[in-house]
Amino acid sequence: MRAYKPKDDVQAKAYYTDRFYVAPQVPKSAVDTDEVFASDLEAIKAKFEVKDAYIQVEQMVIYINPHDIYGVLEFMRDELEYTQLSEMSAIDWLAKDNTFEIFYQMLSMSKRKRIRVKYFIQNGQAVDSVEKLFRSADWSEREMYDMFGIEANNHPFMKRILMPYDWQGFPLLKTYPLEGDEFASWYEVDKIYGKEARDIIGPELRDTARVDRYDSERFARLGFEVPKGTEITDDMEKTVQDYQEENGVFLIKKLDKGSSKVIDDPQR
């Protein structure tokens, strides 16, 4: 029987896991162990619903409702001095419960603290753009759309940013294979020469170290090169390679290592 491979997550998997292995957890601590975070959380809780909050690896993580994100970030920027949005992106949980987890990494330079604001959205749901608050979200949200297909409402220019505009599929989804899908493998051929050229050009060779010794056209027979189209037999003689330099070239001297000086100390 063929081994079962899940279709909803085609990324690399551990080939062996002990059946009694229980993965340890990165320790989480309560928010009230840190004064600054505790007061920040109080302030946010007074205005917005906070579903969960904890501290992990020196940073506070809070979970909020998706529709609150603009308000929360605006409040954090204007009242709590979290003046920079360092990073934002998504995590694909489609295989687990058909959701995406969105995170916003906030930085307060005056307090020297970082908070990660997170929420879940359903597959197909759009997020609210925070581009009006932080211009950096302009490109981050475009990247998120490009990689996951999550659109941002009220974004001024919701186009792909890293992939070509006419690309199909979203590369960072867990359902997207590492080596690309059918569309990806024929993208250049289809675009430049048309679909009918697929047979002539053939699929892309991904293994750069591959040597086909019966290929007489692509210089694959190192030392045994033959003219194009020659019939190849097993008992061919090695091609004699004459380099021009062997017989000397006009105005060019061969390097004589004995008479040249090597500088040991580059600093001199």
Place this chain on the structure above:
Amino acid sequence: MAQVKNRLTPFFENITFDRDDNELVLNFGPQHPSAHGQLRLMLHLQQEQIVKAHPDIGYLHRGMEKMAENMIYNEFMPTTDRMDYIASSSNNYGFALAVEKLIGLEVPRRAKVIRMLLLEINRLMSHLFWLATTALDIGAMTVFLFAFREREYLMDIIEGYCGARLTHAAIRIGGVPLDLQDGFLHQLRVFLNKLPQNIKDYEDLLDSNRIWRMRMEEVGEISTEMALSWGCTGPMLRASGVAWDIRKEEPYELYDEVEFNVPFSDKGDNFARYRIYMEEMRESAKILYQCIEMYEKCEKDGQTDLMAHAPKYISAPKIDIMTQNYSLMQHFVLVTQGMRPPVGEVYVATESPKGELGYYINSQGGPYPYRLKLRAPSFWHTGILTDLLPGHYIPDVVSIIGTTNIVFGEVDR
């Protein structure tokens, strides 16, 4: 060979004229030498003035985040080299630190000192490279040759350490693989003793140079609000009046034990950024002198450990692997299956030469990261061109791109 027909329609790729309002659209790149890589800038021009700029990136996109999800942690280390390939050890370091924080590892002191030496050498290499290429863009050929000469010495030192000049992979999760080679400290000292004179030479050539100042002063001014809003970090932010250096504010390794200043300026223009790069080179030299002392003290105290001791995650030293059966088994499992960090997530920011380099790792307890997000500073330093360029003239584009110090391996990842 006969020409093969294709479907690409011929077009005047660099220029289009719009008859209605006399606006000209100019494509700057993606193969422009002073775009510092594969940047395509679509510039809308009124005469010589830019009215709209639209940076287009992605020409060097290799999908590193996707690759990370399909690689064990140690396997991903050489890939990080290909982000900011001007100072690749700083990328290695950011990733190593993120995984160490996830696991909760403490790195031996000697390894920390070696890491700091590597990081600051990388910073010097990056800043020298920046100075060379920017000066070349502006037309100062001499500075280019001078700065590349100095960078070459540093690359030789690094080459002696790890065997590579650009893609170092010189740092491991849990420490460093090797001790410094013989002569490393001597070569570095010789270099550092000369550096102040070298920096003075560059400044003599540039500081009072009329062309340099005209191209730099009051060009590309970034206000504090704009820098914060666009997520600018590193010299870009410090030139705009925010003295924020992660080495100082959220110290990692032994940066809290060394003395250095954080140069900053409230001008926000190209010239301010140039001055900050020059001052940072001096500060790096200061840190390196202190690191040399720390290293010698480690040697005196007999601290020889280079890798953390954590058998679940890190292979034992080579001598143990060769002599002890259990270490060999552990090593075999760690190489073939990979380490399995605990379930959790971490975001770690380090101060790379370009700015805040952050790694967000979400681990689900498997040997592959579930999600890894690379926060590269140059990404936003390219984005800011959208708002920064309008109002400037075509020649300013070159000097502004120069001082943003963007590297496209990092922008596109």
